[in-house]
Amino acid sequence: MAKPAKVMLNVPAIKADFPILQRTIRDKRLVYLDSAATSQKPKQVIDATSDFYSRYNANVHRAIYELGEESTREYEGAREKIAAFIQAKSPTEIAFTKSTTESLNLVAYGYGLKGKIQKGDEIVGTVMEHHSNHVPWHFVKDHKGAVLKYVDVKDDGTLRMEQYDDLLTDRTKIVTVSLCSNVLGTINPVKEIAKRAHEVGAICVVDAAQAAPHMPIDVQDLDADFLAFSGHKMLGPTGIGVLYGKQELFEATEPLLGGGEMIREVHLGSAKWNDVPYKFEGGTPNIAGAIGLGVAVDYLTKIGMEAVRGHEMEITEYALEKLARLKGVQTYGPKDVKKRAGVVSFTIDGAHPHDIASILDVEGICVRSGHHCAQPLMERFNLPATARASFYIYNDMDDADALVAGIKKVQEVFA
Amino acid sequence: MSISYDMYQEQILDHYKHPRNKGLLAGATKNARDSNPLCGDEVVLHVKVDGSDRIAEVKFEGQGCAISQASASMLTTMVKGMPLSDAEGLGRDAVLKQLGIPLSAVRLKCALLSLHVLKLALGQKADVAT
Ligand SMILES: Cc1ncc(COP(=O)(O)O)c(C=O)c1O
Numbered sequence: 153m154a155k156p157a158k159v160m161l162n163v164p165a166i167k168a169d170f171p172i173l174q175r176t177i178r179d180k181r182l183v184y185l186d187s188a189a190t191s192q193k194p195k196q197v198i199d200a201t202s203d204f205y206s207r208y209n210a211n212v213h214r215a216i217y218e219l220g221e222e223s224t225r226e227y228e229g230a231r232e233k234i235a236a237f238i239q240a241k242s243p244t245e246i247a248f249t250k251s252t253t254e255s256l257n258l259v260a261y262g263y264g265l266k267g268k269i270q271k272g273d274e275i276v277g278t279v280m281e282h283h284s285n286h287v288p289w290h291f292v293k294d295h296k297g298a299v300l301k302y303v304d305v306k307d308d309g310t311l312r313m314e315q316y317d318d319l320l321t322d323r324t325k326i327v328t329v330s331l332c333s334n335v336l337g338t339i340n341p342v343k344e345i346a347k348r349a350h351e352v353g354a355i356c357v358v359d360a361a362q363a364a365p366h367m368p369i370d371v372q373d374l375d376a377d378f379l380a381f382s383g384h385k386m387l388g389p390t391g392i393g394v395l396y397g398k399q400e401l402f403e404a405t406e407p408l409l410g411g412g413e414m415i416r417e418v419h420l421g422s423a424k425w426n427d428v429p430y431k432f433e434g435g436t437p438n439i440a441g442a443i444g445l446g447v448a449v450d451y452l453t454k455i456g457m458e459a460v461r462g463h464e465m466e467i468t469e470y471a472l473e474k475l476a477r478l479k480g481v482q483t484y485g486p487k488d489v490k491k492r493a494g495v496v497s498f499t500i501d502g503a504h505p506h507d508i509a510s511i512l513d514v515e516g517i518c519v520r521s522g523h524h525c526a527q528p529l530m531e532r533f534n535l536p537a538t539a540r541a542s543f544y545i546y547n548d549m550d551d552a553d554a555l556v557a558g559i560k561k562v563q564e565v566f567a
Numbered sequence: 568m569s570i571s572y573d574m575y576q577e578q579i580l581d582h583y584k585h586p587r588n589k590g591l592l593a594g595a596t597k598n599a600r601d602s603n604p605l606c607g608d609e610v611v612l613h614v615k616v617d618g619s620d621r622i623a624e625v626k627f628e629g630q631g632c633a634i635s636q637a638s639a640s641m642l643t644t645m646v647k648g649m650p651l652s653d654a655e656g657l658g659r660d661a662v663l664k665q666l667g668i669p670l671s672a673v674r675l676k677c678a679l680l681s682l683h684v685l686k687l688a689l690g691q692k693a694d695v696a697t
Contacts, residue, residue, distance in 0.1 A: 503633075504631060504633060505632075506606055506608075506631070506633075506634070506674075506677065507632050507633045507634070510574060510632075511575070514572060521606070522606055522607065523607055536607050536630060536631075537607050565572065565575050565580070566580070566633075
């Protein structure tokens with residue numbers, strides 16, 4: 153297959169939008185390679201949240217006065233932008249949460265634990281999930297007697313799809329999978345996974361925390377039933393997340409939080425819920441966060457998600473090539489950048505990932521080390537920990553080169 | 568404290584690459600294990616106390632970063648032969664002084680894990696790592 157055309161974003165122009173990237177770390181240039189944990193924020197997003205507080209702060213949906221109308225308009229406007237960003241049919245299929253974690257818990261609780269799942273029903277996950285797509289399903293197992301099954305990962309970092317077919321039965325009710333792994337970078341064939349889930353009458357829940365920031369998503373094309381992601385990993389504020397759900401599934405899902413906003417009427421001892429998605433948004437929401445996320449989506453849309461993906465493929469390919477040439481350095485996940493995102497886990501012989509991260513920190517380079525909230529995957533690969541570099545729109549080849557130079561320093565220290 | 572290569576001074580790397588008192592200890596009278604959930608660093612201590620309430624033997628097992636493992640190795644050399652009461656009185660400052668390197672808040676947990684495990688082995692409750 154032909155290599156996609158080389159698409160490199162105008163990184164200096166993008167960098168200029170990110171105030172934090174102007175700072176130094178102990179007199180060294182800041183090389184931020186931890187966007188998989190959280191991304192940096194452009195001034196457009198920072199300004200949008202501060203603008204909300206300084207110009208039209210008011211609670212949403214309840215106020216009659218002008219300020220409240222403005223805040224409600226912007227909050228709902230953000231919902232519309234997010235719906236368009238992932239090709240949802242309607243903004244009513246978008247619920248605001250605080251994070252991917254809350255979104256996945258909402259599905260596990262509202263659709264699983266309080267909903268359709270009966271004793272003996274089966275939930276199929278994968279070995280490569282983040283803890284936030286494992287633990288909520290443990291709750292469903294513990295409280296409802298559901299049976300959990302897992303698709304294994306091959307040595308090359310891709311899912312064992314043949315095994316997936318064998319795991320599906322007429323008792324399978326939920327299949328839950330990440331669109332992109334936060335450790336291996338693997339992009340999973342979610343469209344295919346959802347199709348086969350639907351063939352046995354199961355729904356497909358998608359953790360898009362590492363995908364939504366980095367590649368185009370079309371929930372209708374994927375035919376995902378639920379899809380979760382976090383604002384803070386895609387240039388948005390912390391404390392705001394999204395749960396997409398097909399209208400009819402949203403209707404069939406119980407709320408996680410009871411309180412104001414999520415009700416139609418309340419009587420002593422009983423209540424009638426509000427329409428979707430409002431029934432999932434009990435209490436005063438993170439208004440500034442939602443508005444900021446809307447602006448983050450504007451920012452990404454203006455660049456174009458195809459261009460974002462193309463840019464990251466170029467850097468990832470470059471970095472993987474350079475790392476492959478270093479003796480004593482291993483990288484994990486697919487080697488083919490068409491099958492992976494810009495998340496690069498690596499280890500260095502003789503140096504613990506924490507020491508790698510500490511030494512890179514001295515050089516001003518931010519990478520993560522540890523189990524990356526994916527202990528079952530680390531066990532599968534027999535790794536106590538890895539170091540992880542991840543790329544985004546504000547990174548370029550210089551950053552990849554800085555990483556390689558930093559790794560050489562680590563090797564000198566531990567030689 | 569400044570964060571620099573000082574963290575990886577020769578004596579730290581030496582203890583990391585050539586750990587002292589590493590392994591199992593037959594006839595250990597006190598054992599404890601703990602890990603640092605954030606990093607997965609793990610230290611196990613085996614202590615043998617003799618008739619005159621002295622730490623006659625001490626060994627450690629573990630895996631993790633240079634700081635946690637070097638600190639465990641150094642701690643064993645420090646407490647071997649020590650009266651139990653002295654070991655019980657051992658505080659974080661003594662351990663950090665022996666390490667003698669600048670540490671960030673996160674790495675402090677790595678450095679103090681072995682002291683924490685020693686306290687567990689001796690049946691003390693003090694949470695030294697926080
Ligand atoms: C794949 C994946 N899923 C879920 C999460 C959880 O996201 P959050 O902490 O924003 O809820 C993360 C973030 O670390 C992730 O990488």
